[in-house]
Amino acid sequence: MRLTAVIFAAACMAAPAAQAQQAEGDVAAFFRLRSEGAAAAQAGDTSAARARLDEADARNPGHPGLTLMRARLAMGEGRAADAVALVERYAGYGLIFDPATDRALGPLAGTPELAAAEARLAGNRAPVGADRLTPVLEVAGAGLTEAVLWDAARGRWLVSQVAGRTVLSVDGSGAVKPFLDAGTDGGGVLGLAWDPGASRLWAATASLPPAVAGAPAGASSPSPALLRIDPATGRVTARFDVPGGSEASPGDLAVASDGTVFVSDSTRGALLVLRGGNGEVQTLLAPGTVGSPQGLVVSPDGRTVVVADYPSGLWRVDAISGAAVRLSTPEGASLIGIDGLILDGQRIYAVQNGVAPQRVLRIDLSADWTSITGIEVLAANLPAIDEPTTGIVLDGDLVFVARSQWSDFDGEGRPRTQDMAPARIMRLALD
Secondary structure: OHHHHHHHHHHOOOOOHHHHOOOOOHHHHHHHHHHHHHHHHHOOOHHHHHHHHHHHHHHOOOOHHHHHHHHHHHHHOOOHHHHHHHHHHHHHOOOOOOHHHOOOOHHHOOOHHHHHHHHHHHHOOOOEOHHHEEEEEEEOOOOOEEEEEEEOOOOEEEEEEOOOOEEEEEEOOOOEEEOOOOOOOOOEEEEEEEOOOOOOEEEEEEOOHHHHHOOOOOOOOOOOEEEEEOOOOOOEEEEEEOOOHHHOOEEEEEEOOOOOEEEEEOOOOEEEEEHHHOOOOEEEEOOOOOOOEEEEEEOOOOOEEEEEEOOOEEEEEEOOOOOEEEOOOOOOOOOOOEEEEEEEOOEEEEEEOOOOOOEEEEEEEOOOOOOEEEEEEEEEOOOOOEOOOOEEEEOOEEEEEEEOOHHHEOOOOOEOOOOOOOEEEEEEEOO
């Protein structure tokens, strides 16, 4: 029982407060059941723990961390065959894990029963996409890069900075210049997006720890906002406050063909909208349905938003009513831990940094955007990929932030090292 307590200690956490305030959906139930299962295991009631974790799995299938929790519990109860099946399931996600280093599952390592799973796990460590990945540019300093756009009219890259609290421009020679108006007292800049005609640039700002820690002495901590920017001058032409005030963290953006801007709020678990690019930012999907929305894309007809929820996968949201349905993940796949989503016709490219290995996926959607028809790993196990975030499709290739520097900052937003390696933008050739 002491071993079981150690296994589940890190998982004993309450469901996010925003979720607890709403009628319980699958994501909120998942957090609650996982927490209850961990607590039951710590108390020595493995039967109750098993029931709670099994139910959590039914609410949120394909969660890698939960799969391993259930495998460890099975070993603690002497159900070795069930533990093997769960490790095999984890291996089927295409992720990496070494049972020999795991305190609970170590006794299975090297046994004939686990041989197939170990072979699959070993195969999952093979590099994918190395021959199609090439560098585009590097951004020196501790700015923490989140998003990148190409400004075709001016032949330059635009790069958002969270800790640097700005947007930089980088020309073809690699020369870096400030872009965002220096007079703007903003927070950390996260998502960037063009309007349909590329005549206006949109940016989301939030006072995340790296932005606060990186602020000049005496600087105020501005409330999170959506900024409309003149791309020619970098001047902010409009600033839109977002619901939730200082508790909000607007991050990724997507703009529909009519100029409507959709914004994910990762900390409150909400999806926001600015109709037509003017007026007041409204809540489209209230906190409570999803856990931590990240990247998002809009269907060509503007009726559907697909958003990546970090703990539960992809969701389909009606762009008018806000009605949300989770897209079923094909059996044997896991879409947990997706940060960025990039649209290219009926295909979505996903940057998945919440699993090991961090990777880039291609996700095919049905014509009506109601189901996922295929998933392919395009890049994984590559040294150049370190906390990747998001990107764009440019000239048939995926250009994305391959190294963001997020892992170089601690929980308080302070740099972990004085000599930080630069952020890196890479190009992945697509079929």
